[in-house]
Amino acid sequence: MRSALVFGGSGQIGVPVIERLLADGWRVVAVSRTPQADRERLTWLRGDLQQAQGLPGRVDAIFSLGPLDHFSHWYERTAMVAPRVIAFGSTSVETKQDSADAHERDIADRLRAAESRIFAIARERQAKATLLRPTLVYGAARDRSLTEIARMARRVGFFVLPRGADGLRQPVHVQDLADATLAVMDADAASGRSYALPGGETLAYAQMVERTLASLQPPARLIRMPAPMFKAAVAIAHMFGKMQGLGDAAVVRMHEDLVFDVEPAHVDFGYAPRAFNPTDAMFSLSPKGTSFVA
Template sequence: MTVLVFGASSQIGHFLLPRLRAQGIKVLALSRRPRAASGGVRWLEGALPDRVPALPPVEAIVSFGPLLPFARWLAGARPAHAPRVVATSSMSAESKIGSDVPAERAVARELREGEAALARACAELGSAWTVLRPTLVYGAGLDKSLTPIARRALRTRLFPLPAGRGLRQPVHADDIAQAVLAALQRPAAAGRVLAIGGGERLRAAEMFARVRRSLPAATVPLPLPAWLLRAGARAAPRLRGPLQRLETDLVADNAELERLLGVHPRPFAPTAGCWRPPA
């Protein structure tokens, strides 16, 4: 079996490639920069939507990049033999659809449009497809949510601790990689959009506190009370959405994921290695 991976250098790809190779699966990985073959992975130089080189036949395609460009490429390229398709979206497709911030509503609409476009392209190809909607992703030092906070705290030795009663469900990138691999191998997941969150729900304030405790150096806690966050949201419109959501539950129901894929994501117990980028 040969699998083509878009976004192979992403945080989920970092964990997926070794899992594919461990099962003897051949991997073609697309990268914007030239890379030498290593570990049984053949790297191709290119990018979506219009810089994808000619490809050999593959049995499956995985995408961790933006859905709309991928769906448009798939519809135009029409790869032979109806490959199995697994792609990631985001729970932002649900959590931001009713946001007060127009740009966030646009993000949610684009995610949903991408999911629908992918389903149409796969229907035309006769390809089975599965979309995974992760919550907040961490684990490889490549995310743009918790890792920047952790690294800034290590530089300044100050760790902001915003108040927040909303529930969070951070999901480790390796658990998503396991779900991708399971989706490639389990026909029952075809034609489904599956939410995937971590194995634990916790208050936003506790999530930040655990990140602080995981750091390899001491930091001074800097509590940010709710009244200060409300003032910040008024003063900085670009922060209004994230600050308002601190009081909102951002969680996923893993029931279908566990039933169809047999994947049980881990609780949130970060270590210092979660905030270091891959070597």
């Protein structure tokens, strides 16, 4: 029976990854800062990437589905033996490297440094490491982009975008990411490499939002307004402490294409993500707060 150590297993990508590991017969030890329920072949340890007690000395694979920079430092410190490491980074490493926002550039720099650190340590230890970089994630009602848009639109029946917010996007479903994580495990070609994991359809930002709004029960409308008017509306929202995540750089990016090539992941481990067909449930948190919709 193969064994795994999982960081970030309570997250929107982590939940389906652990489900896939268990379904494939793995024994899983997962680390969380909050109490989680053990199940057959799944043991939760309380801790984080600074400290976790009771970690196994050896596992077949380590999966990192939480903050990559913290994980890279943990990996540097640990004496744990693991022939395989699969860690999630982000396409932000590319899309934010030239951002006008210094904080966003810093995120990109830290992600890149963390990726390099992980590859260097894995090489020293003769372990095989693979970095996975998803695009915009959806599907578990826990993302901070489309679910956030759906949440606001449900309240008022519409959502507003500036004209020209037509940069291309490739939203990727959490289940496709979980399937990719397991597929990578046995793909030798993936050792020492980073892969973008885009969704299976490329569409304009406004089209992606419009389709999301149309999937809601009841559906909500997309309203498009001139960019200066939109900017003023966001500034007013910020004055009232709303839409804080929507900075100038994020608004500029709505007009930019963020498109990644699916081919390397397809060739090396058969990655074949689904098209973007959202449903209301993908943006509705279950009463337990752990909604996961395949």
